Amino acid sequence: MTDYQRFYRNEGDYPRLDGEGACRRLSAAIACRTVNGTPGCDGEFKKLRQLIHDSYPAVASAAVTETVGRSLLIHIEGRDENLKPVLFMSHMDVVGVEAGTEGDWTYPPFSGEIARGYIWGRGALDIKCQVLGVLEAAEYLLNLGCRPERDVYLAFGEDEETFNTGALAMAKLLESRGVQLEFLLDEGGGNIESGAVYCAPEQNVCQIHLAEKGYADLSLTARGKGGHSSNPFGGSSLEHISRAISAVCATAQDADMPQALEQCLRALTPYVTEEPLKSLIQDIPGNSRAIMKYCASVKELFPLTATTIAPTMISGGSPACNVLPQDIKANINFRLIPGDSVDKLKERCTKALEGIAVKADFVQANDPSRLSEASGYGYEKLLEAMSYYYNNVVFIPSISAGATDARQYENICSACLRCSPFLSQASEVAGLVHGTNERIAQRSYIQGIRVLIRIMERACGFTSEN
Template sequence: MTKKIADFFALEGNYPDLDAEGAVARLSQAIQCRTINYADHSLTDYSEFDKLHAHMKASYPHIMRAGVFERLGHHAVLITLPGSDETLRPCLYMSHQDVVPVVEGTEQDWTYPAFSGAVADGFIWGRGTLDIKNQVFGVLEAAEYLLARGRTFRRTAYLAFGDDEETLNTGALAISDHLKAQGVTLEFVLDEGGGKIESGAAFGAPDLSIAQVDLMEKGYADLELTVRSIGGHSSRPYGGTSLTHLACAIADIVRSPFPVRLNPAMMGAFETLAPYITAEPLKTLTRDVRANADAIAAYCYQSPALFPFVTTTIAPTVIQGSSRACNVMPQDMQAVINLRLADGDTVENVMAHCRAAVQDPTVELRYQQANDPSATARRDGYGYRTVVDSMRRYYPDVVFVPSMTVGATDAHQYEQICDTCLRCSPFMVEPEEAASGVHGTNERILVRAYLQGIRVLIDLMEHANL
């Protein structure tokens, strides 16, 4: 794809009275709040979240007058903008306030300091500009724009911002439980996801530019393996060291792949792309996606870009417990394998699969944490159609494709009150920028991209809420 991201933007002249300079300044100030949330809450500086909440309240007076601002859980935020038509199910626009820390030792690698919120070279710089205070504040900008111009909401809108998406997901769950207790069911949820325009080459459509609308997310598991030993001198390794047993167990699991399947979300992707696919064998196979689902899945499994979409992945990530001395056998050792569970697998059957793969009875297996894959959102109803229509208006040369995220978001926490949880950010970025900036160094968003995302959200709210 030779086009730059801004080349895909349309209707940038819409909403000419949008306070572009103010919107950029407000996001910049939000980036300066160091809202890093740790799994161990004793390490979290919640005064930074308090500063962010004060910034929200001061910056969006029409939202604060028209709506109800609540802090739930620890520091999750729910803003209710009541609609006049109680027969319409509400919709929920969500994102998260927390960001990941900067990797120690890389601070000097940033062009501008990570929490400076610098506005320079056509970008807003800093941790959270892509993941994902841009969406928190973009949602607020869109709602404030409409309310400040006297527009009234027919459909209730919830603006929901978790405080620990990067760690425990308890903030989003607190909001979801709060709404469930009130008997609320939602028409749709819009969360982060996608956010890139990229070539369709991996799908056999090299002449196409695509963006994902993620309907589901894979499950997540950290599988801990432990081997116990008294250690000793390395000249007497009878029966193998604890490291030997641990390494063999890791290899056993890695060499026992999980089933390969084309799930409903990916079937939708190939059905949507079928008219544009020119490369074989996918051109022939996608003439009947459902009949050829196994063959398409097998093709995807051999593709570095597509294999995470069709199977549970296995990634050994941690090993610890060995001695620093080369002639000392280790005592107790642990390793962690990170697994991302495909649709069709569960926490229980993945554990059974791994136990069966490990032939060594001395190896202990347990989950540090684990959750099943999410449900798959509907794409045949009002929510999907309305969101995609707004996206298409502002990115008309892009084909929006139902898909799935191989990572994790807060959206799955809302499945108990919504059957259309969509992960599709309107803030578009170059794929290379996303790869290097999200959780990395020099995270930044193009000013034009931030403003374009706000326009999409204003348009979506006009069609869904007014």
């Protein structure tokens, strides 16, 4: 037993749940190499869709399944059309394995090996566990002869790791049909972490993401013709690009406290035992500047405090110390804090780059998502089920520093909840997502399925027909 599994409880529930079979099905899904941009990947998506169809016969017969592009939209009709549907989402694509690292894996990355208590392979954590886990839950309930009270959608995107077109296409399709969701559940959080960074060292926490930061890439090009370095008249391209990068980095600014951070601190208040937060948290609005200053000084909390600015790529430069460089390109990556916007960011960058001889283009940019409430029907059902299966963990509202697909559904859903129910210890899975030896504990996977069954039962009104 790994240490974090002491948080698990009620593992005896749903005795008819076929845990071993569930692990085998996840293993088979991992063996489908759904890596976008690789040869044959269309066929791999097809293989995965077929596997889903064949592995979940009750879902296949009770639901209407549509292939949207290469994504999968499954609709289980409910008994009461006046109730808003619930959507369980995830993505079928995975990232590739970095060339040259295949040999570092204990088991081959697409083997789906089941060994030592784990299911191994790319996608085990990100996030075929949630695709298959959602299907396991629906299959379990349908096999008991249950039907949902409200409509249930299962939506599995094809390109969360790249272009996010699959989720958007499904969201638009549902919107065109007039569907408005009660809530949706997507990937996010999923880790048991120490509360130490929140000055609550005796407590363990798990994040429920209620918003996603925005994303932008700024491409910079400085022109240079080369030549002898003895006459850098007008400055070298390297000088210009360096000035541009430092000018953009200097636009970093303090942000107002995001609402999700305030909600997070409120949830944690009873557990905060150490300074400086112990005193500051007594009056969160009054101390918001001091709280933000503290958070910005802690690595784990820093992304919650600002639009981050990270120069990530540079190419060019001279091959010799006495030769002037030719064209140099650089990229700066931004993650926008809720409250900031792409328009404001562009304005700041344009102003900062005034008079500097570089060409600047935003190649990709999207605003932060809206913030879902840390209350309401979906949030309460999620919290209830998570707390029922995980003991002594405080669930805290938070913001995802990365991006996922949930924001694509904002037009049809005001409660986009991002929380993966397969809890593991943050320190154990650190580096595994998108990394070598990605794997999920069998026990975590099966416990997560129990959470999903409970959410479906309680939030979607699955009840027996007889």
